[in-house]
Amino acid sequence: MTATETLIEKSLQNSHSYADYRQHVTALLEQGLSTGNTQSEALTHYTTLNEARMNRLDKTIHLTDEATQRLKALNKEHILLVITEGWCGDAAQIVPVINKLVEANDKLSLRLVLRDENEALMDEYLTNGARSIPKLVLVEKDTLTARGSWGPRPHGGAALIADYKARPEGINEEAKTELQKWYLHDKGQSTVEEITLLLENSENM
Known part of the structure; x- marks a missing residue:
């Protein structure tokens, strides 16, 4: 087992299901904590x-028929390990x-880990030297081999932020508002497309 695979194994032992993650965050909020x-x-x-x-998205996110078919066609078992x-x-x-994407194929599972509790894993998947989240690590279930990573945001959102970073004022409240508008307009479709492509590419490895 490589050092990265050992790190992934350790991180998975410290991971949450989607439901557990949501409950954990809610319980902390009730104590006034994050x-x-x-x-x-x-x-x-x-x-x-x-x-x-997240409550809104849980109710409103729907996969297209095409995305559902592509996800159902996947044969390999993968863990989508997300740092958040x-x-x-x-x-x-x-x-x-x-989470919706994973629900489309029972060969896929979602596990979530907190960045500050998993610094070694985070440091394996930096974005331009930064601990940017969320970061998805695509893990082959049988071998715990990392088959790719994705994040911290879809290409369209990343381009919007890159544009603001290039301005003298940098990332300000306007940038954050425009990014949220971008997500609202995109309705999760870019995330579904990019991660589905990552999964399809892993099928051929």
Whole structure:
């Protein structure tokens, strides 16, 4: 077993199902807390907003017939291991979509780990040197081999943020608002398409 596979195995032992993750975040909120090593009113506020977003997405996200057929055609068993935190706005828009995607094929399973509790895993999957989340690691179930990764956001959302980063004012509240509008308009379709493609590519490995 490679060092990465050992790390994945350890992380999976410390992981949550989607339902358990949602309950964990809610229980912390009831105590006025958020997930993660840092606690602040702002992070608790973001977590509260994200709870509402995720509740809405759980009810409204629907896969297209084409996406459902592509997912059902997958034969390999994979674990979608997602690094996340309850306060992360991108995670709130993406994790419920991944959950719907996994529900389409019983060969797929979703496991969630908290970034600040799994720093070694996070550091294997940095984005431009940053601990950006959510980050999905596609794991072959039988071997615990990583077959690819994805995140922290779909290409369209990433391009929007890159555009703001290039401006003198950088990432400000306007950028965050525009990103949430982008997610609302996209309805999870980019996330479904990009992760389904990742899964299809892994089938051929």
